[in-house]
Amino acid sequence: MHPVRRRRLVLVLFVLVVSSAGVGLAVYALRQNLNLFYTPSQVVRGEAPADTRIRVGGMVVRGSLERAADSLAVRFRLTDGDQELWVRHEGMLPDLFAEGEAAVAAGRLRAGPLLEADQVLAKHDENYTPPEVAEAMQAGHEARAAREAGEAGTP
Amino acid sequence: MNPQFDSLAEFAAMGGHGAYVWGVYGVAAVVMAWLVARPLRRRAQLLAALRSRRESR
Amino acid sequence: MARSGAFWQRLHRWASPPGFYRLSGRWVPWLAAASLALLALGLVWGLLYAPPDARQGNSYRIIYLHVPASFLALAGYYVMAVAGAIHLIWRVKLADMLMSAAAPLGAALTFLALFSGSLWGKPTWGTYWVWDARITSMLVLLFLYLGVMALRQAYASRETAGRACAVLALVGTVNIPIIYKSVDWWYSLHQPATIRLTAAPSMHPDMFKPLLVMIVAFYLFYAWVLILNTRAEILSRERRAAWVRELAEEDVT
Numbered sequence: 001m002h003p004v005r006r007r008r009l010v011l012v013l014f015v016l017v018v019s020s021a022g023v024g025l026a027v028y029a030l031r032q033n034l035n036l037f038y039t040p041s042q043v044v045r046g047e048a049p050a051d052t053r054i055r056v057g058g059m060v061v062r063g064s065l066e067r068a069a070d071s072l073a074v075r076f077r078l079t080d081g082d083q084e085l086w087v088r089h090e091g092m093l094p095d096l097f098a099e100g101e102a103a104v105a106a107g108r109l110r111a112g113p114l115l116e117a118d119q120v121l122a123k124h125d126e127n128y129t130p131p132e133v134a135e136a137m138q139a140g141h142e143a144r145a146a147r148e149a150g151e152a153g154t155p
Numbered sequence: 156m157n158p159q160f161d162s163l164a165e166f167a168a169m170g171g172h173g174a175y176v177w178g179v180y181g182v183a184a185v186v187m188a189w190l191v192a193r194p195l196r197r198r199a200q201l202l203a204a205l206r207s208r209r210e211s212r
Numbered sequence: 213m214a215r216s217g218a219f220w221q222r223l224h225r226w227a228s229p230p231g232f233y234r235l236s237g238r239w240v241p242w243l244a245a246a247s248l249a250l251l252a253l254g255l256v257w258g259l260l261y262a263p264p265d266a267r268q269g270n271s272y273r274i275i276y277l278h279v280p281a282s283f284l285a286l287a288g289y290y291v292m293a294v295a296g297a298i299h300l301i302w303r304v305k306l307a308d309m310l311m312s313a314a315a316p317l318g319a320a321l322t323f324l325a326l327f328s329g330s331l332w333g334k335p336t337w338g339t340y341w342v343w344d345a346r347i348t349s350m351l352v353l354l355f356l357y358l359g360v361m362a363l364r365q366a367y368a369s370r371e372t373a374g375r376a377c378a379v380l381a382l383v384g385t386v387n388i389p390i391i392y393k394s395v396d397w398w399y400s401l402h403q404p405a406t407i408r409l410t411a412a413p414s415m416h417p418d419m420f421k422p423l424l425v426m427i428v429a430f431y432l433f434y435a436w437v438l439i440l441n442t443r444a445e446i447l448s449r450e451r452r453a454a455w456v457r458e459l460a461e462e463d464v465t
Contacts, residue, residue, distance in 0.1 A: 008301045012382060019383040027390065035399040036344045057399055094338025096267060104401055121337045124267065126403040128275070128415040134266030158260050170264065172271035172335050179274050179328040180259075183281070186320050187433070193316075194440035201447045205460035 037104050040078050040085035043113055050109045056085060057104040057123065059149050065099050078105065078115075081149045089117040096122035100145055227306045229446045230455045236439045243436040250429035257422035265419070274332040276423055279407070280430035282325040285353060286388055288318035288434060292360065293385045296378030306442075308374040309449065311381065312364055313441030317434065319357035326350055337401055345394035346402040349387055356384040370449075 001009070027034065037057035038048040048054050058078035065076040073090045076099075087105045097103055097120060107117035160166040169176045225231040258276035265272040292314040299307040329347065330340045341347070360377045367373035395404045407413045413420050450456050 005301050012297050012300055015379060015382050016385065020386045023386040023390070031398070034345050034394075034397075036342065036401055037399050039399070057401075092338075094336065095269075096336050097338070119339070121339055121342065121401060123401050124336055124403055126406045126414050128268075128272060128406065128419050129266050130263030130416055130418060131266045132263075133416055156261050159263060160260065166260065169270040169273065172269065175271055175331045175335055176259075176273050179277055179331050180255075182327060183277050183324055186324055190317060190320055190437045191440065194313075194437070194444040197444040198440075198447055201444070201451060202460045205451060205457060209457070209460070 039080040039083075041080050041083040043085050043109065043115075044083040048109065053106060053108055053118075054115075055104050055106040056087070056115055057102065058085070059145075060097070060099050060101060060103050062099045078103065079149065086112060086114040087117050087120070088114060089120050091118075091120075093120055094122040096124050098122075227304055229306055229309065229450055230453070232306055233443055233446050236443060240436065240439060240443075243432055243439065247429055247432035247436050250425055250432060254422050254426035254429050258426060262419045262422050263416070268336055271332060271335045272419075274328050275406075276426045278325060278328040278332060279423060280426045281321050281328060282350070283427060284430050284434045285318060285322040285325050285350075286391060287431075288314055288321060288438075289353065289356070289381075289385065289388055291438070292318060292357075293381045296381040299374055300378045300382075305449075306446075308370075308378075309442050309445045310438070311360075311374070311377060313438055313445050315357055315360045315364070315377075317437050317441060319354060319361065321434070322350065322354040322357055326354065342401050344401045345398045346391065346400050349391045349394050352387050353384075353391060356380070356387060359384075 037055035040056060040058050042048055043054075043056055048056070056078055058080045061077040061079050061084060065074060067074050071090065072092065073088070074093065075086065075088050077084045077086055079085075087107075089105065089107075102123040102125070104121045104123055105115055105117035106119040106121075107115050110116050158166075167173055167177070226235065254276060259273055262273070262276075264270050292311050295307045295311040295314065298304050299311060326347070329350075333342070334340050360381055363377050363380055364373045367376060394400060395402050406415050407423075415423070447456055447459075
């Protein structure tokens with residue numbers, strides 16, 4: 001290759017390497033802050049700040065959802081397979097919110113610990129299935145959901 | 156294979172999510188039509204400008 | 213030796229703006245017809261014939277636009293960055309024209325990916341927007357495309373502008389693997405990839421086939437518009453050249 005072009009090629013590679021290294025370091029330093037949410041285990045271990053708005057994500061524990069009779073208030077437990085955390089929320093829940101499915105709740109921690117959530121988001125997975133197939137696979141699906149809940153518990 | 160919707164109204168409603176689904180496809184249609192039209196118009200304008208310059212000389 | 217010489221000669225003719233203009237003119241009708249036909253097929257299949265999702269119902273049909281637009285927003289960045297590198301190293305004029313053709317196209321597709329994701333997020337997640345790693349890195353991609361477009365306007369000299377844009381595009385490639393891996397590296401609201409190179413897609417075949425059609429259609433659409441943009445850019449930059457003036461005479465339509 002022509003020496004001038006070789007020098008330009010080296011320059012291009014240099015720009016790529018230096019910028020990747022810079023961004024890589026920044027991302028590494030910020031890695032905790034780039035997580036959208038804390039897990040219930042992290043909250044129980046006291047790793048989540050108590051005096052600010054945080055998000056907690058996990059699986060909604062089956063049978064834990066309680067709705068108030070006279071208002072939109074709800075209570076449910078989030079689990080990561082290890083620890084569980086109570087969440088209290090007053091307001092609408094998204095269509096995909098359901099027991100045994102993943103959700104992310106945002107709000108402030110109260111003693112208990114309990115999360116006083118002002119927003120509850122449903123997190124869905126990457127699987128897409130027609131309704132008939134889903135019904136047919138129900139048994140297998142539940143077994144997998146249990147297994148996934150177990151995996152989510154390991155950090 | 157059969158259509159999943161029995162009527163046009165059902166197709167438009169998308170099971171209650173019509174506003175989201177059709178909003179996405181409507182905006183996409185406009186943006187993609189604009190993407191195609193933009194270079195064609197630019198090319199036509201350039202060629203027209205070149206021709207008119209030639210004629211005025 | 214003689215054969216490789218002929219290859220370089222052909223490549224050279226190809227990479228010359230008039231050569232590319234003439235050659236690409238033959239592809240444009242085919243690309244246009246193929247992408248429009250596949251878009252129509254994919255849309256009817258995906259919107260009307262594909263079964264609804266067991267949990268999301270019909271709102272999941274947004275995937276038939278969201279995933280192809282996101283794919284091309286990312287692939288288009290590689291096109292822009294590679295063209296920039298070629299321009300920086302070999303000073304190929306056509307590469308610079310391709311780069312300036314790729315920026316607005318990539319920006320529009322990134323906008324569509326973000327917009328469709330936002331309208332999909334409302335019924336499924338319960339929010340239009342969340343500062344999640346995937347979504348935020350995608351927003352950075354939009355700003356990179358817009359930055360390359362703005363930088364080109366900022367310089368009076370085309371040479372300097374082309375080089376500055378190429379450097380910005382190259383620096384920005386760091387963002388691409390971050391977008392891809394963001395859902396695996398961090399806890400995020402966005403679900404992981406449905407389509408993987410190493411495993412079967414986690415989507416029923418009846419839903420996946422129209423998605424595949426739409427992805428191919430978007431690749432063809434991208435190639436079509438990229439070539440249209442490049443052709444317009446060639447005409448604009450070479451308007452004083454004799455071959456363009458001849459073209460203007462011929463093209464009295």
